[in-house]
Amino acid sequence: MTGYRAGLRWLLLPWLLGTLLLVVGPALITAGFAFTRYDALSPPQLAGFAVFRDLWSDVEFRRALVSTLVIVALAVPLRVGGGLLLALLLHRRRRLDAATRAAAYAPSVVPDVAIALVWLWVVNPVYGPIGLITSAFGAGIGAVLLDPAGARLTVVAISVLSLGEGFLVLLAARRELPQPLYDLARTEGAGVLTEFRLVTLPLLAPVLGLLTARDLVVSLQVVMVPTLLLTNGGPLGATKTLPLLAYERGFRELELGDGAAIALLLTLLTGLVVAVQFRLLRRWNRAVAT
Amino acid sequence: MTRGAGTAVRVVLLVVLLLPAALIVTGSLRRLGLPAPSGLELLPADPSLSSYRDLAQRVPVGLLLRNSLVVTGIAVPLTLLVASWAGFALTQLGERQRRFALGAAITLLLVPLPMLWVARFVLYLRLGLLDTLVPLIAPALAATTPFTVLLAYRAFRRIPATQWEAARLEGASAWQTWRRIGLPQVKATTTAIAAIAFVFHWGNYLDALLYAQYEDVRTLPVGLAELIELDASDQPVVFAAAVLLALPALLGLLVVQRTLLSTTDRAAADMD
Amino acid sequence: MTSRLAVEGLGHRHAGSGTWALRDLTLAVEPGQVLAVVGPSGSGKTTLLRLVCGLLRPTEGRVLLDGVDAAAVPPERRPVAMVFQGYALFPHLTVRDNIAFGLAVRRVPRAQRRARVDEVAATLRVDGLLDRLPVELSGGERQRVALARALVRDPRVFCLDEPLSSLDPVLRVEARRALSALLRADGRSAVYVTHDQAEATTVGDQVAVLREGQLEQVATPRELYARPATSFVARFVGTPPMSLLPAAALDVPARADVLVGVRAEDVHVGAGKPYVVREVEEHGHEQLLALDVGGIDLVARVPLVMNVRVGETVLAQVNPVRIRLYDGATGRLLP
Numbered sequence: 001m002t003g004y005r006a007g008l009r010w011l012l013l014p015w016l017l018g019t020l021l022l023v024v025g026p027a028l029i030t031a032g033f034a035f036t037r038y039d040a041l042s043p044p045q046l047a048g049f050a051v052f053r054d055l056w057s058d059v060e061f062r063r064a065l066v067s068t069l070v071i072v073a074l075a076v077p078l079r080v081g082g083g084l085l086l087a088l089l090l091h092r093r094r095r096l097d098a099a100t101r102a103a104a105y106a107p108s109v110v111p112d113v114a115i116a117l118v119w120l121w122v123v124n125p126v127y128g129p130i131g132l133i134t135s136a137f138g139a140g141i142g143a144v145l146l147d148p149a150g151a152r153l154t155v156v157a158i159s160v161l162s163l164g165e166g167f168l169v170l171l172a173a174r175r176e177l178p179q180p181l182y183d184l185a186r187t188e189g190a191g192v193l194t195e196f197r198l199v200t201l202p203l204l205a206p207v208l209g210l211l212t213a214r215d216l217v218v219s220l221q222v223v224m225v226p227t228l229l230l231t232n233g234g235p236l237g238a239t240k241t242l243p244l245l246a247y248e249r250g251f252r253e254l255e256l257g258d259g260a261a262i263a264l265l266l267t268l269l270t271g272l273v274v275a276v277q278f279r280l281l282r283r284w285n286r287a288v289a290t
Numbered sequence: 291m292t293r294g295a296g297t298a299v300r301v302v303l304l305v306v307l308l309l310p311a312a313l314i315v316t317g318s319l320r321r322l323g324l325p326a327p328s329g330l331e332l333l334p335a336d337p338s339l340s341s342y343r344d345l346a347q348r349v350p351v352g353l354l355l356r357n358s359l360v361v362t363g364i365a366v367p368l369t370l371l372v373a374s375w376a377g378f379a380l381t382q383l384g385e386r387q388r389r390f391a392l393g394a395a396i397t398l399l400l401v402p403l404p405m406l407w408v409a410r411f412v413l414y415l416r417l418g419l420l421d422t423l424v425p426l427i428a429p430a431l432a433a434t435t436p437f438t439v440l441l442a443y444r445a446f447r448r449i450p451a452t453q454w455e456a457a458r459l460e461g462a463s464a465w466q467t468w469r470r471i472g473l474p475q476v477k478a479t480t481t482a483i484a485a486i487a488f489v490f491h492w493g494n495y496l497d498a499l500l501y502a503q504y505e506d507v508r509t510l511p512v513g514l515a516e517l518i519e520l521d522a523s524d525q526p527v528v529f530a531a532a533v534l535l536a537l538p539a540l541l542g543l544l545v546v547q548r549t550l551l552s553t554t555d556r557a558a559a560d561m562d
Numbered sequence: 563m564t565s566r567l568a569v570e571g572l573g574h575r576h577a578g579s580g581t582w583a584l585r586d587l588t589l590a591v592e593p594g595q596v597l598a599v600v601g602p603s604g605s606g607k608t609t610l611l612r613l614v615c616g617l618l619r620p621t622e623g624r625v626l627l628d629g630v631d632a633a634a635v636p637p638e639r640r641p642v643a644m645v646f647q648g649y650a651l652f653p654h655l656t657v658r659d660n661i662a663f664g665l666a667v668r669r670v671p672r673a674q675r676r677a678r679v680d681e682v683a684a685t686l687r688v689d690g691l692l693d694r695l696p697v698e699l700s701g702g703e704r705q706r707v708a709l710a711r712a713l714v715r716d717p718r719v720f721c722l723d724e725p726l727s728s729l730d731p732v733l734r735v736e737a738r739r740a741l742s743a744l745l746r747a748d749g750r751s752a753v754y755v756t757h758d759q760a761e762a763t764t765v766g767d768q769v770a771v772l773r774e775g776q777l778e779q780v781a782t783p784r785e786l787y788a789r790p791a792t793s794f795v796a797r798f799v800g801t802p803p804m805s806l807l808p809a810a811a812l813d814v815p816a817r818a819d820v821l822v823g824v825r826a827e828d829v830h831v832g833a834g835k836p837y838v839v840r841e842v843e844e845h846g847h848e849q850l851l852a853l854d855v856g857g858i859d860l861v862a863r864v865p866l867v868m869n870v871r872v873g874e875t876v877l878a879q880v881n882p883v884r885i886r887l888y889d890g891a892t893g894r895l896l897p
Contacts, residue, residue: 111493
């Protein structure tokens with residue numbers, strides 16, 4: 001008995017250690033660094049909440065906060081909604097479905113550097129597709145990435161196109177919903193929309209909730225590198241999200257304490273939104289149940 | 291929605307998603323030095339591989355490729371082992387331990403990456419591992435993403451628990467049970483995990499940017515990112531770089547497509 | 563002589579829910595004997611097997627193998643083999659590799675492994691199937707392969723969990739006979755778990771009846787049939803089970819809350835008091851009549867030639883020597 005169970009623990013150990021060493025430990029330690037000023041050369045100096053006070057009065061930080069909120073507010077609903085739409089559209093075994101599923105997932109496996117290279121062409125005003133289409137209508141566009149709104153929309157578009165992970169999760173979740181429920185809804189004469197409202201949505205709600213929470217993190221993560229390469233946060237900080245600012249402060253300006261503090265604020269903000277969202281979800285669940 | 295409309299939606303989706311990809315591939319075959327095309331050009335009149343040759347002259351493709359292959363060659367098997375072992379162990383450990391570990395895995399999915407950067411940097415700095423390939427391989431120790439562990443767990447859970455018990459009564463150790471009974475029955479999921487790990491490590495630019503910028507340890511994404519500064523007239527070279535970087539990852543997609551995205555997903559995972 | 567297998571005061575509590583799956587169980591199995599364990603689902607049968615083979619640790623009490631406490635012996639070193647419900651054959655391995663699995667993980671040399679597998683396979687008539695995969699086998703063949711896998715380690719005690727439940731009824735009779743012989747061969751012993759009381763009484767030398775983790779009775783099949791120790795056993799064992807009626811309804815002189823247990827063959831139809839026939843059930847050469855005794859059924863076994871229809875009134879009386887009396891409150895057999 002002990003031999004086998006001990007063996008199981010040994011098998012679990014590498015992941016536990018790896019996670020402790022590379023995820024849990026670093027997250028806690030970064031939280032500690034958030035209260036210091038540290039340049040990686042001289043020992044870190046404890047600064048307490050002064051770091052956060054300085055950040056709050058920092059115009060660049062405030063602008064990054066706004067940019068982050070705008071981009072997340074646009075990207076997350078589109079990503080989760082798009083993933084849901086695709087999953088519901090493509091979950092069956094029909095002609096073209098397999099190919100369309102693969103095509104929908106494809107942008108998510110393309111390395112982010114390649115995505116940046118491609119978007120460089122997409123937004124090119126002279127021979128990129130957007131430029132070609134608009135000029136065919138006699139309008140033409142300027143340099144998209146030099147316009148704050150254009151740059152932000154580009155970032156959102158990049159984020160929305162890499163919705164593969166959520167799509168995959170929703171696809172699996174949709175396939176696990178029991179078919180008899182749908183048959184029942186059909187025999188009761190429910191239309192597509194009623195079916196969605198009364199069967200699909202309530203049953204997928206827990207997954208959607210978790211996915212939306214995760215997407216607060218992922219939607220920013222997938223655009224980090226393309227943004228860095230395409231706009232470097234510009235123009236005028238329109239695409240400088242908090243992860244980008246954390247990178248810039250921590251690793252370009254070697255203000256690791258600042259980088260850690262921005263990361264901590266981002267984490268707390270995510271946690272707050274997740275908490276509110278789960279509370280809403282629970283209330284909604286109760287409302288549906290009664 | 292009628293069948294016809296449904297098919298139309300699929301066709302539109304496919305075209306929207308695949309046309310740019312096709313244009314990029316054909317664009318990379320356009321002979322260098324020609325003026326930019328004045329409209330949409332589906333296939334260059336005189337296709338050539340000159341952009342790829344040019345690319346090889348601008349960046350040390352051999353070195354970049356070698357480093358990328360070293361990273362993926364170690365990180366992918368490592369991810370597989372770590373994730374598969376953990377997933378296997380989780381199916382048989384006590385209820386409380388399982389809940390804790392699965393809960394932790396899901397919580398970890400919600401931690402923003404920037405939260406790890408500074409401490410990881412300091413860790414690698416202290417261990418003298420900055421500007422080596424180690425920081426690029428290290429994520430595999432934590433199974434690359436908790437997703438791989440959850441996937442492995444789901445696959446092993448589909449096998450009836452009496453099989454583990456039967457193996458154990460026959461004297462098999464936990465390792466032998468994983469190797470001889472578990473692993474051979476979850477080949478589809480194992481391949482999918484390998485594909486996920488490959489896609490991550492092949493395209494991993496961020497970790498290189500943060501911890502491994504030294505010339506000799508540059509991987510393919512790092513080397514090719516430098517082309518961003520290129521002159522616009524060299525568009526075919528940019529396309530060539532994108533193709534070179536994306537192609538292996540898209541081959542990984544084919545693997546995922548046959549398991550995770552397939553309608554026969556569950557059947558496939560049970561059968562193999 | 564020490565028993566081949568004994569459990570003393572054995573109990574197991576689920577770690578999660580805290581409920582007892584098995585409580586204070588004491589039993590013994592002698593060499594060459596089969597103990598059949600029977601009970602409704604959730605009665606703790608499978609828990610008992612898992613405790614005996616070591617997959618579970620007892621919360622209280624002990625498991626003794628040949629008189630030695632097995633607590634310190636890991637499952638793979640106990641001389642106990644298990645045949646799982648559904649057989650738990652490894653689907654990706656051939657029959658040969660399934661049977662040889664235990665030998666392979668113990669690093670028995672290849673030649674020796676082959677010889678042993680061939681020997682066991684011949685015993686169980688699966689020698690023609692060695693290169694097949696489990697999916698290519700019939701239910702009966704799978705069962706024999708599972709037995710072969712258990713037999714290959716030469717166990718002293720067999721643990722079988724519903725070994726016939728996935729076979730069709732015709733195969734079941736044949737398989738049961740083959741099993742009965744195999745389990746007792748060479749002085750081996752077996753614990754045979756089933757939910758089917760008829761199967762238990764045919765296979766077992768002793769039958770233990772479990773209910774909600776507690777032992778109701780352990781006895782020979784004959785004793786179990788003749789003298790059920792509790793009203794639960796009376797209702798559970800036998801086809802048909804005993805009829806249980808209040809003493810007053812049958813004019814048996816006893817306390818008011820006493821239940822009278824009557825086997826169907828101990829009801830004589832043709833003389834006595836009149837009863838209405840509520841139901842007639844034909845079974846081959848005989849038929850069972852359900853007689854209405856104050857709203858409760860009294861089942862009588864009569865020859866098929868007796869022509870009775872539902873709604874008729876017949877005369878019947880019970881054999882007063884063969885009745886059993888049960889305490890209405892505790893369900894215990896009264897002396």
